[in-house]
Each structure stands twice: as structure tokens, then as C-alpha cells.
Amino acid sequence: MFLELDGQGPLYDQLTRALKASILDGRIAAGTQLPPTRELAHELEISRTTVLAAYEQLRAEGYIDGRVGSGSFVSHLQARPLAHHVSTDIDAPSRYAERARKVRNWDIPRMHRGLRYNLEYGYPMINPTLNNAWGRELARAAVYTRLNAVELAGLGVLRKQTCDYLARRRGVQAEPDDVLIVTGTQQAINLAARVLVNEGDPVVLEEPHYFLAHQALAAHGAELVSVRTDEHGLICSELPEQSPRLIYVTPSHHFPTGAVLSMQRRLDLLHYAERHQCWILEDDYDGEFRYDAHPLAALRSLDEQDRVIYVGTFSKVMFGGLRLAYMVMPAALRADFLNAKYLTDMVCPVIEQAALARFMEDGGFERHLRAARKELKARREMLIAGLKEHARDRVEITDTPAGMHMVVWLRGYDAPRREALVAYAHEHGLGLHPMSPLYARAPERQGLLLGYCSLSVNELREAMRLFGQCLDYMEQA
Numbered sequence: 001m002f003l004e005l006d007g008q009g010p011l012y013d014q015l016t017r018a019l020k021a022s023i024l025d026g027r028i029a030a031g032t033q034l035p036p037t038r039e040l041a042h043e044l045e046i047s048r049t050t051v052l053a054a055y056e057q058l059r060a061e062g063y064i065d066g067r068v069g070s071g072s073f074v075s076h077l078q079a080r081p082l083a084h085h086v087s088t089d090i091d092a093p094s095r096y097a098e099r100a101r102k103v104r105n106w107d108i109p110r111m112h113r114g115l116r117y118n119l120e121y122g123y124p125m126i127n128p129t130l131n132n133a134w135g136r137e138l139a140r141a142a143v144y145t146r147l148n149a150v151e152l153a154g155l156g157v158l159r160k161q162t163c164d165y166l167a168r169r170r171g172v173q174a175e176p177d178d179v180l181i182v183t184g185t186q187q188a189i190n191l192a193a194r195v196l197v198n199e200g201d202p203v204v205l206e207e208p209h210y211f212l213a214h215q216a217l218a219a220h221g222a223e224l225v226s227v228r229t230d231e232h233g234l235i236c237s238e239l240p241e242q243s244p245r246l247i248y249v250t251p252s253h254h255f256p257t258g259a260v261l262s263m264q265r266r267l268d269l270l271h272y273a274e275r276h277q278c279w280i281l282e283d284d285y286d287g288e289f290r291y292d293a294h295p296l297a298a299l300r301s302l303d304e305q306d307r308v309i310y311v312g313t314f315s316k317v318m319f320g321g322l323r324l325a326y327m328v329m330p331a332a333l334r335a336d337f338l339n340a341k342y343l344t345d346m347v348c349p350v351i352e353q354a355a356l357a358r359f360m361e362d363g364g365f366e367r368h369l370r371a372a373r374k375e376l377k378a379r380r381e382m383l384i385a386g387l388k389e390h391a392r393d394r395v396e397i398t399d400t401p402a403g404m405h406m407v408v409w410l411r412g413y414d415a416p417r418r419e420a421l422v423a424y425a426h427e428h429g430l431g432l433h434p435m436s437p438l439y440a441r442a443p444e445r446q447g448l449l450l451g452y453c454s455l456s457v458n459e460l461r462e463a464m465r466l467f468g469q470c471l472d473y474m475e476q477a
């Protein structure tokens with residue numbers, strides 16, 4: 001129990017005052033049992049007689065009930081609120097804090113409360129089989145992991161498993177020494193900004209873009225340069241003349257449109273980076289979820305100049321709350337990335353890393369991946385079938401057989417009409433989320449980002465029926 005004695009007068013008076021103040025402030029709630037006198041005396045290093053005297057005084061004044069021996073309980077009094085004068089602002093926030101306030105001012109509307117079907121991007125697939133398997137791995141790791149086995153770049157076993165996985169699935173050749181385990185793609189982006197970007201340095205982002213990359217880089221103070229994308233991904237011919245420091249791209253599955261960066265553009269991008277001596281951050285966030293054929297090899301696999309910082313995450317394959325991802329670091333940046341990681345948070349949590357390494361080693365990870373891919377494919381097919389049946393030609397689908405989300409463009413909609421559709425759908429229990437916040441400039445057409453990962457096939461069927469009804473309503477309105 002935290003009690004501050006004020007040093008004024010006899011000890012038992014001091015203790016009585018401190019306890020009264022805590023009771024009146026509500027810090028010790030009504031009904032709470034006070035510690036036994038012997039225990040409190042020991043804790044405060046005072047005599048038990050002093051504590052007994054203080055308790056007697058409090059009892060006499062009605063602050064506590066009960067008798068010595070049977071426990072002393074705080075009476076039900078009207079507590080007065082803490083007299084803190086808390087300011088909600090600080091005089092001089094850092095430039096970072098100011099910029100972060102600005103970029104975090106907007107958010108993709110989170111309107112999920114009370115919705116029957118929410119097509120919000122980023123919601124996880126509920127998977128009890130994974131939860132159980134993960135629970136077992138965690139329990140085991142908690143017992144067997146050497147807790148002081150701290151390795152700055154991440155546990156060696158996990159880096160080794162990551163390299164095997166990358167070679168097998170993504171065509172990326174890397175040694176464990178090239179790999180840095182980080183707490184999510186978000187940390188990788190922040191580390192890249194720290195290591196490579198000064199305030200005011202140009203950084204290229206795709207248009208439309210991944211909102212959290214945009215926010216992190218803007219808060220860091222980068223001068224963001226948006227380069228358009230089309231159905232083949234980033235339009236490399238529109239990259240700026242002035243050399244940027246960094247280019248952030250999602251080549252395997254552009255976020256959010258789903259475009260796959262064509263081979264010619266991959267080569268163009270690598271040539272550009274070489275010519276301009278800049279770095280590429282390849283965010284391969286859901287490269288493992290392709291439903292047509294084998295996943296495309298990562299851009300990093302074509303990188304002969306060692307200019308691509310490759311980032312992959314376990315957030316999509318496992319779940320976002322895991323907060324584990326990995327970077328493949330170009331040799332020239334390795335020491336700086338390790339410094340930045342150490343000074344940020346030293347290392348990632350060891351037990352989770354050990355559990356994940358074993359999950360990968362014993363095949364559970366691959367089994368889960370296969371099952372998740374099958375389920376997501378079925379959900380995606382249902383979404384498309386539902387759109388074709390209920391939305392028909394009123395929407396245009398961007399159909400890349402990959403990932404956990406899809407974009408549909410609304411035909412004949414301007415921004416106010418799209419807003420009205422989203423509001424109407426929301427009123428009727430359907431969460432729709434516009435594309436516009438993902439653009440640096442106002443988009444030419446109105447679209448919706450449909451995250452289908454968290455809804456079952458049956459739910460998606462119903463959601464699409466409801467979507468069709470919303471579109472019907474808008475036609476009549």
C-alpha cells in the first residue's frame with residue numbers, strides 16, 4: 001500500500017492522516033480491506049502499536065468498520081475527487097509530436113460498434129485451431145526458453161526459420177545475420193526512417209498508399225512524394241528527378257488496390273534506385289496469400305545491388321497482436337539498423353520469438369498457412385460471387401487473387417453520394433470503408449476497401465445481399 005507520511009507530529013497521527021486522505025480521495029475504495037496491522041507495520045517499518053492506534057482512530061471517526069482480529073474495511077463514504085490540476089496540453093511539444101498530432105488527426109472511420117457485418121480492413125480471422133496451437137507453443141516456450149538468452153537481432157532459431165521460409169516461399173536468399181526481428185512492419189518503417197531519413201528528405205510513397213507508412217514517415221519529418229500507381233503497380237516513369245532517400249513499395253500486392261508490380265517495372269525500379277543511390281523498402285505484408293498459382297518472388301530476390309530493405313510480417317499469417325516481423329537488411333545498413341533497434345527497445349520479447357520459431361520448426365506454421373489460405377480463398381470467392389449477384393455492374397472489382405482485402409469502385413458516385421451510401425449502410429448494420437483516406441490527393445473516383453478476413457462465408461453472403469440493398473436504395477434516393 002502506498003502511503004506518504006508527512007513527517008508532522010506523532011507517527012500514529014501521520015499514519016491516520018495519510019489513510020484518511022487516501023480514503024477520501026477514493027484511492028482506497030469503499031469496502032477495501034486494510035492490510036493487517038502487523039503487515040502494514042512491517043511494510044512501513046513502524047511499530048504495530050502505532051498502526052493499531054491509527055486504525056482505532058479511523059474506526060472512531062467512522063472511516064473504517066470492523067474489529068481488530070476480524071479485519072478493517074473502509075466505510076462507504078462519499079469520496080472527494082483527487083484535487084489534481086492536470087493540463088491536457090504541453091507548452092512545447094517536440095516537432096515530432098506536433099507532426100504526429102497532425103497526421104493522427106484523421107483515421108479510417110472506425111464505425112464497427114453494433115454492426116452486423118463490418119468489412120473493415122485489418123480485422124483478424126478468428127481461428128480457434130490457431131489459438132489452441134499457439135497457446136501450447138507459448139506455454140512450452142515459457143518453460144524452456146532461456147530468458148536471459150537475449151540476441152539483439154532476434155533469436156537465432158527464429159532468424160534461421162525465417163531464412164528457410166523466405167527461400168522456400170518468397171525466393172529471397174538471406175543468412176540469419178542479414179535478418180533483424182522487429183515488432184511489426186511499423187517498427188521496420190520507423191527504423192528505416194531513423195537510419196536513412198533526415199527531416200525534409202524526400203521519400204516516395206505509392207498513391208494510394210498504406211496509411212500507417214504515410215503517418216510514420218510524415219511524423220518523422222520526411223518530405224513525402226506521392227507517385228501514382230495503375231494496374232501494374234507503381235508507375236516508375238513518374239518517379240521524381242530529384243533523388244529520394246527512400247522508396248516505400250508494396251510490389252507483391254499493392255496496398256490497397258492489389259496491383260502486382262510488373263516485371264518490367266521491378267527492373268525499372270531497381271535501376272532507378274541504383275542510378276539515384278536511394279533505398280527501397282519492400283513491404284511484403286501478405287505475399288503468402290495468393291490463391292491462383294505460386295506467390296510471386298519478392299523484389300528483393302532480383303536485387304543485385306543490395307538496395308532493397310525487405311520487410312515481412314507475421315501479423316497477417318498469424319495475428320496482428322503478435323507484433324513480430326522481420327527485415328532483411330542490406331549489408332551496408334546492418335550495423336545502423338542494429339543500433340537503432342537497440343536504442344529503441346533493445347530486443348523483441350523472447351518467449352514469443354521462441355514459441356514462433358518452434359511453431360515454424362515443427363510444421364504447425366505451414367499447416368496453419370495452408371488452412372488459412374484455403375479459408376481465405378473461399379471467403380474471397382464468396383465476396384466476388386456476392387458482388388456479382390447483388391452489386392452487379394454498379395461496381396467495378398479490382399480482381400487480384402491475393403490478400404485479405406479487395407477494392408471496388410463505385411460507378412457514377414461522387415464523394416457526397418459515396419458518403420451517403422456509407423452512412424445508409426452503417427445505419428443498416430453494414431460497415432463500409434471508403435478509399436479516399438488512402439490518397440494524398442483527392443481521388444478521381446470513389447471506391448471502397450473491403451476487408452473480408454474476419455467474416456465467414458455465410459456472413460459475407462449476407463453482407464453482400466445487404467450491400468446490394470444499399471445500392472438499390474441509393475438508386476432510388
Ligand SMILES: Cc1ncc(COP(=O)(O)O)c(C=O)c1O
Binds near residue numbers: 184187315316325
Ligand atoms: C501494407 C501493410 N503493411 C504491413 C502491415 C502489417 O503491419 P504490422 O507488421 O506492423 O502489423 C499491414 C497490415 O495491416 C499492411 O496493410
